[in-house]
Amino acid sequence: MPVIFHSASRTFHLFNPFYSYLIKLLPDGSPGQLYFGPPLTDREDFDRLLELRNRPLQVNCSPQWDCFSLDSVKLEYPCAGTTDFRRTALEVSQPNGGRTLEPRYLRHEITPGKPKLSGLPATYVEEDSEADTLTLVLLDEPTGLQVSLRYTVFAGHAALARSVELENTGAAPLTLTRAMSFCLDLPESDYQWMEFIGGWGKERTPVLRDLAPGVTSVESVQGCSSAQENPFVILKRKETTEFAGEAVGLSLVYSGNFLLQAQVDSWETTRLMGGIHPEGFGWALYPGERFTTPEAVLAYTRSGLNGLSQTYHTLYRSRLVRGEWRDKPRPVLLNSWEAFYMDFDSKKILSLAQSAADFGVELFVLDDGWFFPRNDDTQGLGDWVVDCGKLYGGIRYLSGQIHAMGMLFGLWFEPEMVSPNSRLYENHPDWIVQTPGRQPGIGRNQYVLDLSRKDVENYLFERMEQILGPGMVDYVKWDMNRCITQPYSGALPPHRQGEFYHRYILGVYSLYERLIARFPHILFESCASGGNRFDPGMLYYAPQAWCSDNTDAIARLQIQYGTSYCYPISSIGSHVSVCPNHQLSRTTPLYTRFGVAMFGAFGYELDIRKVEELEYKWQIGLFKHYRSLLQFGDFYRLKSPFEGNIAGWMVVSRDKTKAIVGEYKILAQANAPYRRLKLAGLKPDALYSVVDFWNSRIPASASGKFNQRLDCYGDELMQAGLVTTDNSSGNTSQTELDQGDFTCKLFYLEAQP
Ligand code: DGJ
Numbered sequence: 001m002p003v004i005f006h007s008a009s010r011t012f013h014l015f016n017p018f019y020s021y022l023i024k025l026l027p028d029g030s031p032g033q034l035y036f037g038p039p040l041t042d043r044e045d046f047d048r049l050l051e052l053r054n055r056p057l058q059v060n061c062s063p064q065w066d067c068f069s070l071d072s073v074k075l076e077y078p079c080a081g082t083t084d085f086r087r088t089a090l091e092v093s094q095p096n097g098g099r100t101l102e103p104r105y106l107r108h109e110i111t112p113g114k115p116k117l118s119g120l121p122a123t124y125v126e127e128d129s130e131a132d133t134l135t136l137v138l139l140d141e142p143t144g145l146q147v148s149l150r151y152t153v154f155a156g157h158a159a160l161a162r163s164v165e166l167e168n169t170g171a172a173p174l175t176l177t178r179a180m181s182f183c184l185d186l187p188e189s190d191y192q193w194m195e196f197i198g199g200w201g202k203e204r205t206p207v208l209r210d211l212a213p214g215v216t217s218v219e220s221v222q223g224c225s226s227a228q229e230n231p232f233v234i235l236k237r238k239e240t241t242e243f244a245g246e247a248v249g250l251s252l253v254y255s256g257n258f259l260l261q262a263q264v265d266s267w268e269t270t271r272l273m274g275g276i277h278p279e280g281f282g283w284a285l286y287p288g289e290r291f292t293t294p295e296a297v298l299a300y301t302r303s304g305l306n307g308l309s310q311t312y313h314t315l316y317r318s319r320l321v322r323g324e325w326r327d328k329p330r331p332v333l334l335n336s337w338e339a340f341y342m343d344f345d346s347k348k349i350l351s352l353a354q355s356a357a358d359f360g361v362e363l364f365v366l367d368d369g370w371f372f373p374r375n376d377d378t379q380g381l382g383d384w385v386v387d388c389g390k391l392y393g394g395i396r397y398l399s400g401q402i403h404a405m406g407m408l409f410g411l412w413f414e415p416e417m418v419s420p421n422s423r424l425y426e427n428h429p430d431w432i433v434q435t436p437g438r439q440p441g442i443g444r445n446q447y448v449l450d451l452s453r454k455d456v457e458n459y460l461f462e463r464m465e466q467i468l469g470p471g472m473v474d475y476v477k478w479d480m481n482r483c484i485t486q487p488y489s490g491a492l493p494p495h496r497q498g499e500f501y502h503r504y505i506l507g508v509y510s511l512y513e514r515l516i517a518r519f520p521h522i523l524f525e526s527c528a529s530g531g532n533r534f535d536p537g538m539l540y541y542a543p544q545a546w547c548s549d550n551t552d553a554i555a556r557l558q559i560q561y562g563t564s565y566c567y568p569i570s571s572i573g574s575h576v577s578v579c580p581n582h583q584l585s586r587t588t589p590l591y592t593r594f595g596v597a598m599f600g601a602f603g604y605e606l607d608i609r610k611v612e613e614l615e616y617k618w619q620i621g622l623f624k625h626y627r628s629l630l631q632f633g634d635f636y637r638l639k640s641p642f643e644g645n646i647a648g649w650m651v652v653s654r655d656k657t658k659a660i661v662g663e664y665k666i667l668a669q670a671n672a673p674y675r676r677l678k679l680a681g682l683k684p685d686a687l688y689s690v691v692d693f694w695n696s697r698i699p700a701s702a703s704g705k706f707n708q709r710l711d712c713y714g715d716e717l718m719q720a721g722l723v724t725t726d727n728s729s730g731n732t733s734q735t736e737l738d739q740g741d742f743t744c745k746l747f748y749l750e751a752q753p
Contacts, residue, residue, distance in 0.1 A: 002153040003110045003132045009045030012108070012134060014151055018158030018311075019300040021151070022046050023076055023136070027068050028061050029104030031076035031136055031149065033185045036248070038302060059083045074185030074269060077138070077149055077164070079103060080178070086271050087215065087263050089180035090164075091278070092285075094143055095172040103138035103147040110134050114152045114161070119506055121253050121540030122295040123152075123161050123319045130155055130319075144170020144287075157319075158311045163295045168285040175498070176283040180259075180275035181252065181296040186235075189213075189264040194234040196562055201550035201583060203227045203531035204562035206642065211235070211270065217261035221279050223448075223484025223501055224255060224528060225535040231258045232535075232566040234308060235272065242637050243304040243680060250274055251312060251566055253320070254294035255537035256505035257281075280487065282498020294537070305565065306636050306680065313568035313635060320536055321543040321571070323516060325523045329627050330544065330570065331362035331408055332620055333475070333603035338551065338577050340607070342369030342376060346392040350401055355609040357405035360620040363475055363523075363603075364402050365410035370395070378445045382418035382425060384463040399472045410475030410523075411467070415460045415511065417446040417481065424459075431456050433504075435488040443482030444529075451507030452500055453491045461514050468519055478512075478542060480528040505537075512541035525573055525601070534563065544571050544601040551577035551605060552584040553596040554742055557641040557664055560600055561649065569651070570631045574600030576619075578607065588742040591694060594619045595662050595744035598630065599649060622693070626660055626748070629653050633660075636680040641666070652681035656714075659688075659749040663724050667741050672728040676721030679749075682714035686751040690722065693746040711752070722747065 004013045010025035011034070022034035024046070034049040054060075054067040061068050061083055070084035078084050080091040081100025092101055113128035125131045131154045138147040146169050152161040162182040168174050191211045195218045196204040204227075209216070218233060220226040231252035240247050250272060252258050257277035264270050275293050283291055297315070301307040318326070334356040340348060353364045372387040374380030386394040399409040418425050418432060425432070425447070432447040434440035440447055449456050468476070489500045512524070524542035526533060530549035538545055545567075548559045556574060563572050574597040579587040590612075597603075602623055608616065623630075633651040641647035641664070650661040663677050682688065690710040712722070724745055 002155060003134045003151075004042060005108065005110065006044050009047055011045055012136070013042050014134060014153045014160070015039050015042070016153055016155055016158070019160070021153070021160060022049070024050055025105050026050075026073060027065055028102070029138075030070065030102070031105065031138070033074040033076050036184060036186065036300065072267070074187065075183065076136075077103070077147065077183055078271075079140075086265055087261065087273065088178065089183040089273050089275070090147065091176075091178035092143065092145060093175040093177055093282075095174075101140045101143070101145065103140040103145065106137045106139040106146070108134060108136045115150070117163055117292055117295055119509060120292060120294055121320070121509060121537045122163070123253070123297060123315060124322070125154075125319065139169075143172070143174060144168060145174060154315070157315045158300050158307075159315050160298045160300075161295055162298065164293045165290055166285065167290045168287050171287055173287065174285045176285055176291060177281060177498070178278040179283070179291065179293050180273045181293040182275070182298070183271065183273040184298065186248075186270040186272065189268040189270045190238070191235045191270065192238055193262060194236060194565075196230040196232055196565065198227050198562075200227055200529055200532070201548060201555070203534065203548050203559050204230055204565075205558065206562050206565060210238075211262055211264055213264045213266070215261055215263045217259060219257075219259045219277055221257050221277055223257065223487065223504060224480065224533040225258060225537070226483070227530070227532040230535065230566070231260060231274070233260045234305065234565065235262065235270070236305065241304050242306045245302070245304050247301050247305060247308045248272075249297075249299035249308050249312060249566070251297045251299070251536055252294060253297060253536040253540070254505070255508070255533055255535050257501050276502055280498060280501065283502070284496050284499070297536070309565050309637070310634050312566050316536060316539055317568040317570055317632075320539050322540065323543070324521055325543045330601050330631060331523075332360065332623060333363040333365050333410065334361045334608060335365040335367055335477075335575060335603060335605045337367035338582055338605040340369075342374060344369065345390045346398065349391070349398065352607065352609060353402050353405055353407065356604075357407050359608060359613065359616050360624070361407060361604065361608070363408040363410055365412070365475060365477060366398070367412040367477065368414070368479070370411065379419045379421050381414055381446055382422040382449070384413070384467060386467070395467055396469065396472055408474035409472070410477060411473050412477045412479060413464065414479040414481060415464065416449055416451055416508065418449050419446055430490045433484055433487065433489070435486040436490075438486055441485035446482060448482065448484050450489050450491065450504070451511065452489045452503030453507070457507050457511050460511055464515060465518060468515070468522065473519075473522065475523045475525065476515075477525045477527055477546065480533055483532075509537070509541065516541060527573075531559070531563070534567070536566075539567070539571055544573050546573040547600065550583045551575055552581040552586050553588045553593040554586065554666060555584060556596050557647050560596070561637060561641055561647065564635060564637060564649075569600050569635050572600040573603070575603045575605035577605045586742075589740075589744070590615060592664065592742050592744035595746050596664070598623050599635075599651070599662060602627070629658050629660060633658075634681055638677060638680065639663075645669070646675065646677075648677045650679060650681070656681065656683045656686070657751040661722065661747040661749065663745040663747075665726070665743045668739070668743075669728055672726075674729055675724045675726070677724045678719070678721040679717040682718055682749070683751065684713070684715035684718065686714045688712055688714060688717065688749040688751050690717075691748045693748060714751075717749075
């Protein structure tokens with residue numbers, strides 16, 4: 001059992017092979033935090049870790065305890081109005097106008113497995129033996145508010161899942177104004193805070209800063225998790241690198257407004273917490289009602305940032321992503337967007353699809369523009385009526401044709417939006433998100449449908465159900481191209497308007513859930529103008545997400561690298577697009593575009609009829625050959641594209657016998673230094689055959705000086721490095737592949753038996 005309760009010392013020891021987490025019930029019955037770090041030998045009490053001193057200006061909890069103040073201890077779920085003056089996790093407005101809360105231990109339960117979070121995305125287990133869950137129930141007697149803190153310890157992951165359930169067992173209504181998913185007080189503050197910021201086309205750029213006294217935070221109040229700040233943060237030691245050292249990860253399984261913050265107090269402790277953003281939040285909890293917070297997943301590592309990322313990758317890939325597509329090889333897709341935008345008809349689509357099929361593509365995706373009237377982005381959203389003028393025979397006929405070509409068929413939707421000149425808006429102007437008496441904001445010429453309303457959700461389910469029809473569509477790209485303003489729901493009474501944002505996202509989740517239940521075979525890919533809603537919440541419904549609208553391979557090196565800190569590469573939608581690139585006008589060699597996109601949920605987004613057939617066929621064949629290694633192996637970041645001219649990453653099979661390495665040179669250099677790329681994750685004593693993909697297919701005359709295959713021990717490849725020097729470090733005679741900017745090297749490694 002990875003959760004032990006020591007009743008004499010009232011201490012809970014949560015542990016697995018990767019960490020220990022200690023909670024002790026404090027003298028007043030509130031749960032205190034004693035330790036989170038490498039596993040500790042279990043013992044009856046860890047009381048020496050609880051220090052209670054009388055500090056200047058301290059306010060004690062009651063005359064009964066002369067040196068016990070919540071301000072000077074580490075807490076599990078601090079509440080408003082108490083002797084603790086740091087930021088609080090829970091604040092509740094009470095009928096008498098008060099906000100003080102003092103929930104104290106009532107009981108606890110330790111159960112095998114992991115309970116579901118109703119209506120919310122969450123990690124899960126398939127067998128009870130995979131995890132144990134501690135539920136710590138606290139009661140605030142004056143209000144009757146029951147607070148259940150849930151902790152799931154996974155047996156095989158360095159991760160701890162937390163969530164909170166709040167139940168009004170009293171007689172009067174309460175309003176939750178702040179209900180965080182977790183709080184973690186750490187005894188030190190010498191950490192660096194790593195967050196992932198950005199915007200459209202530049203999503204999830206890692207930014208590192210030293211934690212300083214006061215509050216540091218990332219957040220979104222846009223109604224979605226956003227491209228600006230991702231609901232994921234790493235706290236690392238200064239000396240922690242990609243390969244060694246301590247770090248804690250905080251990831252929120254949520255797609256709406258969020259807050260993740262760290263507060264360093266004057267005694268150099270760090271309070272971490274996260275959950276639904278309190279700004280504008282207010283949830284009325286009537287007697288007998290319950291509210292569940294989104295789940296937060298904490299991870300701990302001593303093996304560097306790659307170790308931390310791999311914990312999230314493995315857990316999210318296998319126990320957050322669900323359904324048929326979780327363990328199936330992801331199909332190579334071709335998306336019509338950058339090929340035709342909205343300018344197409346059946347003839348063009350079918351000829352594009354035929355070329356795709358000839359090249360070996362497995363899934364053809366028809367992007368935006370298939371419904372009526374939709375020739376630009378000013379109209380058409382909401383009615384979801386096929387444009388039979390453009391598409392002869394409609395979706396049924398088209399999908400039949402694509403299926404007959406031997407491919408799966410996918411379709412784009414933007415369910416959450418409506419165009420002003422649509423029948424839907426004409427009939428239901430009250431279905432949009434708008435504040436009465438105010439002009440609703442408009443983004444990309446569209447309004448947001450109020451998904452907090454069941455009638456809106458039902459309408460969308462029915463429309464989508466009709467189009468997706470049995471067996472017609474195998475994949476859905478679910479887009480969302482604007483954020484929410486003037487938050488308000490016409491279906492909610494005034495005192496419940498603070499519930500709008502959360503109810504909206506619950507509506508999105510519910511619609512997804514119903515569609516998944518109805519069409520379990522469909523592979524969903526989430527999208528929000530690229531990566532404006534790339535978060536773990538979405539991964540629970542859609543196993544992959546379009547990572548960014550920026551398809552330039554060199555920009556993608558950074559975007560995919562940054563995204564990989566939390567998210568498995570199998571979830572990162574990445575496509576080869578045409579050059580000059582449509583976003584940056586950059587021209588990048590095809591083999592580099594392929595070499596970047598293959599480290600993701602791979603596909604194409606171009607007019608494949610106009611490209612060099614042999615090369616593309618070769619790429620697709622190569623990808624298919626190595627796709628399960630790429631999809632299920634362990635991903636390592638080797639060299640950061642944010643730090644220099646050379647970037648590198650690799651994937652190693654779980655048994656360490658196979659690996660694929662990508663190394664990228666951004667700008668050409670004259671008289672360049674020799675290069676070595678230090679690999680990771682290999683067996684030190686295994687002899688690996690190393691094949692250079694490009695050189696092994698160049699005719700011998702062109703690549704005479706390269707060995708087709710090199711044999712090297714794992715320790716040499718990891719400690720001394722793989723020599724990746726190209727001809728730019730020599731005199732003149734360059735092979736085509738080494739010339740110019742934006743080059744790429746790809747290696748395959750296989751351990752000899
Ligand atoms: C934004 C998406 O990110 C693109 O890939 C494309 O689907 C367009 N929307 C279509 O409008």
